[in-house]
Amino acid sequence: MNNFTPVSAFSGGILIGLAATLLLLCNGRIAGISGIMSGLIKVERAELFWRLAFLAGIVIGAFLFQQLKPGFYQPRENFPIGLLAFGGFLVGFGTRMGNGCTSGHAVCGIARLSVRSIVATVVFMVSGFVTVYIVRHVFGVL
Amino acid sequence: MKLIGLALLSGILFGIGLALSQMTNPGKVLNFLDIAGNWDPSLIFVMLGALAVTFIFFRVILKRPAPLFDSKFYLSTKKDIDKPLIIGATIFGAGWGISGYCPGPSIAGLGLGNFEAVIMVVFIYLGFIAHRFIMNKTA
Numbered sequence: 001m002n003n004f005t006p007v008s009a010f011s012g013g014i015l016i017g018l019a020a021t022l023l024l025l026c027n028g029r030i031a032g033i034s035g036i037m038s039g040l041i042k043v044e045r046a047e048l049f050w051r052l053a054f055l056a057g058i059v060i061g062a063f064l065f066q067q068l069k070p071g072f073y074q075p076r077e078n079f080p081i082g083l084l085a086f087g088g089f090l091v092g093f094g095t096r097m098g099n100g101c102t103s104g105h106a107v108c109g110i111a112r113l114s115v116r117s118i119v120a121t122v123v124f125m126v127s128g129f130v131t132v133y134i135v136r137h138v139f140g141v142l
Numbered sequence: 143m144k145l146i147g148l149a150l151l152s153g154i155l156f157g158i159g160l161a162l163s164q165m166t167n168p169g170k171v172l173n174f175l176d177i178a179g180n181w182d183p184s185l186i187f188v189m190l191g192a193l194a195v196t197f198i199f200f201r202v203i204l205k206r207p208a209p210l211f212d213s214k215f216y217l218s219t220k221k222d223i224d225k226p227l228i229i230g231a232t233i234f235g236a237g238w239g240i241s242g243y244c245p246g247p248s249i250a251g252l253g254l255g256n257f258e259a260v261i262m263v264v265f266i267y268l269g270f271i272a273h274r275f276i277m278n279k280t281a
Contacts, residue, residue, distance in 0.1 A: 012163025013191020019155035028209030033245040050149040057153020062253030065161035087241025092269020098230025111196035120231040127235025132175040
């Protein structure tokens with residue numbers, strides 16, 4: 001076990017939970033990032049601006065964090081771009097097909113005890129475990 | 143206007159949370175998913191922290207007839223465990239395990255000045271478009 005950081009992880013999780021709570025309490029919307037992202041390329045003018053604001057907020061929040069804790073993040077180096085692009089494509093395709101990602105299903109859906117979200121979370125976690133096992137231990141990449 | 147300001151505020155909290163928790167660190171994500179290797183279980187605490195808040199507050203909030211600044215709650219009404227849910231979650235998990243990024247951290251990575259995040263966001267959108275294209279063809 002290396003670099004175990006339960007306190008910062010839990011604290012960050014609380015902030016994520018508060019963000020989702022604020023969006024539901026005030027706007028009545030679920031903070032599902034993949035749904036909000038894909039909403040930008042739908043013809044729903046009325047929904048466009050809050051979605052843009054939310055996503056811009058995530059960029060600003062991460063930027064502020066970077067200013068407060070410079071050096072906290074060292075970018076990953078030498079990761080194959082083709083592999084990254086392929087992974088990104090699967091993330092986009094899979095989250096649309098499965099109606100959600102880590103935020104929408106694992107944080108918001110489970111809080112509502114949605115059976116769909118509980119099942120989706122178990123499935124994408126297991127799929128992630130198996131994928132990393134294959135990539136790292138069968139093919140020996142990274 | 144209020145809805146836009148609150149969405150911005152919620153996004154900022156979300157972005158700080160993602161960065162602080164290190165969900166935006168793809169190496170850490172892959173170490174979290176690597177249970178057969180040098181396993182780093184830290185990121186399970188992100189989900190626990192988030193759920194500790196949402197589990198309690200969502201319950202209270204959803205007892206209200208409506209949110210504070212809109213006329214209704216916008217919630218998914220789907221109930222069935224169908225094939226697209228299972229296959230989609232499997233594909234998403236594979237993409238997450240290959241890249242080390244889920245959608246939120248891909249967006250947050252843009253604010254960290256991370257070049258990988260640009261690639262992720264572009265290809266996530268290509269995935270969205272490919273999914274829509276296939277759905278339109280088979281519909």
